[in-house]
Amino acid sequence: MAEVIPRWNMPPVDFIEADSEKVESDLITEYEKVSGRTLAAGDPVRLFLLSIAAEVIQLRQGINFAAQQNLLTYAKGEYLDALGQSIAVTRLPASKAITTIQFTLSQALGNAYSIPKGFQVSAGSITFETDHELIIPVGERTGNVTASCTESGTIGNGFVVGQIATIVSPQPYLESAANTVTSIGGADIEDDAAYAERIRLRPDSFSVAGPEKSYIYYAESYSASIIDVAIASPDPGEVYVYPLLSGGQLPNESFLEGLFAHLSDETIRPLTDHVVTQAPTAVNYKIQVDYWVNQSDSVRIASIQAAVEEAVESYRLWQQSKIGRDISQDELIARVIDAGASRIDRTTLSPTAFQALSADQVAQCTEVKVNFKGYKDE
CATH class of the missing domain: 3.30.300 (GMP Synthetase; Chain A, domain 3)
Known part of the structure; x- marks a missing residue:
């Protein structure tokens, strides 16, 4: 979703008038006043003034943009980076997904067994490597160690228990390896919205x-x-x-x-x-939406179905993207209707009702069902 500028619902700020119609009108009016003649629509002088107006408008828009990039509510990209640097806040780089790998030996040994830092275990094309050396003590067969994806970004997220299990370089007595928790924590480089919010919070850290x-x-x-x-x-x-x-x-x-x-x-x-x-404490809920579409919209049913599916997914992400956000049935209904559905079966709708969450709880969807029930007359 595109970021809304200016941020935080702040009012727009213009440093110089850049309305194209006003600039053109002012130029022509001033010329007619000074010259004492009226310029017809096709007058060469009028056309010349309009070409000058286009340059003036472009220049004023450039001035406005440059000035706005000095404001946290407007700054983007390298301009936002410069604002952050001024108060010692740097954009967070992409991070790697992490998990915990359990290594198992084929038998208990009479000496400690070492698995070196950087030892690799893969899940197909994605590879994780141990963050530090693991020592499996004498007489024991298993040991756990954290591991990070070799690639930064979200690509390493979401590998469930047991998926990361292929030892890249086998070594004696090492029978198996597998992740014991789902891999999480991988992220792309910090976007402008999150970075601007951290810059905004920076004075509180003093x-x-x-x-x-x-x-x-x-x-x-x-x-x-x-x-x-x-x-x-x-x-x-x-x-x-x-x-x-x-x-x-x-x-x-x-x-x-x-x-x-x-x-x-x-x-x-x-x-x-x-x-x-x-x-945060997870509060589980399910999504079920049974909906109809107006008969008159049958010609675009494929696009409506896709839009409804997208609306439900956007609701799921919205619902669980903030701690303490109440589970709202009304929000789901509004998004599905906006996507093109004409009626929703409220007897089967889930979540079934509004549910308030405390400040340390977060909604977690466990199941999604979206059913197109057919057409109805308006």
């Missing part, structure tokens, strides 16, 4: 008292895969940090440990704070 927005800023600065953060402090000195990842994924233990280490840095965490990183 406080040494550990305010809520400071923890949000530092948590979001850990990884570009974090799309939302909730902070709670149930007791003095206790700070609970709940991150949510791209696509509404819940973080696993490996990711939470890394975030905890990041937030525990002496330059971030106030000395008296006890920081706890936890995954």
Whole structure:
């Protein structure tokens, strides 16, 4: 979805008049006033003035754009990077997906067994490598170690338990390897919207008292895969940090440990704070939409069906992309109707009703069913 500019519902700012009709009118009116003659539609002088007006309009638009790029509500790309650099906020690079790999030996050995850092295990064309050396103690057959995808970005996300299981370079006594958790945390380079929000939060991080927005800023600065953060402090000195990842994924233990280490840095965490990183509590729900389309729209049924499917998927992502967002039946209905459906069966509709969520909960869809029921007369 394209970002709305200016950001945060701020009012538009124009530094110079760039309305084409007004510029053209002003030029022609001023010439007629000075020369004392009226310019007809095909007058060569009028055409010449219109060509000058086109250049003036282009110049004014350029001035407006250049001036707006000095505002956080407008800045994009390299201009946004420059604004971030001015207060020591850099755009987050692409990050790699992480998981935990369990290695199993063919038998217990009389000496410790070493699996070196960088040892590779693949899932088809995607490869993960261990983050550090793993030592399997004497007499034991298994050991766990974190591993990162060799490629940055979202490509390494979503490999479920057991999918990453092909040992790239076999070695003696090593029987098998497999991931024990779904791979998560891979993200593309931080986009303008997320980067601008972190720049906006940066002044809050200057406080040494550990305010809520400071923890949000530092948590979001850990990884570009974090799309939302909730902070709670149930007791003095206790700070609970709940991150949510791209696509509404819940973080696993490996990711939470890394975030905890990041937030525990002496330059971030106030000395008296006890920081706890936890995954938001999942509130499961299902989506079911049975819908009809007007008979008059039958000629474009294929495009309507595709639009409805897309609307349901956009709702699913919207619903689970923010911690504490209430589960809203009305939002689903509105999106499906806007996509072209004429009626929805409310007796089978799921979610069945509005459900309020607490500040540390996040909706998680477990099943999606979308059924086209036929045509109806208006």
